Amino acid sequence: xxxxxxxxxxSRNKPFYRIVAVDSRVKRDGKYIExxxxxxxxxxxxxxxxxxxxxxxxxxxxxxxxxxxxxLFRKVGILEMWHKQKYPKKTEMVTDTEN
Numbered sequence: 001x002x003x004x005x006x007x008x009x010x011s012r013n014k015p016f017y018r019i020v021a022v023d024s025r026v027k028r029d030g031k032y033i034e035x036x037x038x039x040x041x042x043x044x045x046x047x048x049x050x051x052x053x054x055x056x057x058x059x060x061x062x063x064x065x066x067x068x069x070x071x072l073f074r075k076v077g078i079l080e081m082w083h084k085q086k087y088p089k090k091t092e093m094v095t096d097t098e099n
Contacts, residue, residue, distance in 0.1 A: 004058055004065040016040040019069055021058050048072060056082045
């Protein structure tokens, strides 16, 4: 199973994280498939950059975000964007009754 999760980078007491698509069996800082974004919790306010197209593509392919990544995606609006893409609203069809 593919997961979207955080990969810790940086030095001691100065962490930052990459959001990566990775096989769930790989260890935390192991080899990843694709980098999706960047998260730095130490800045005020926190820095969060993500390629929305890649994130939505991986969510559409069935990748499961971890709890932390899910909450970050929710704050930025990526989960809402993916939900709207997956379940589009039915457009009301206007029929022309006058001929």
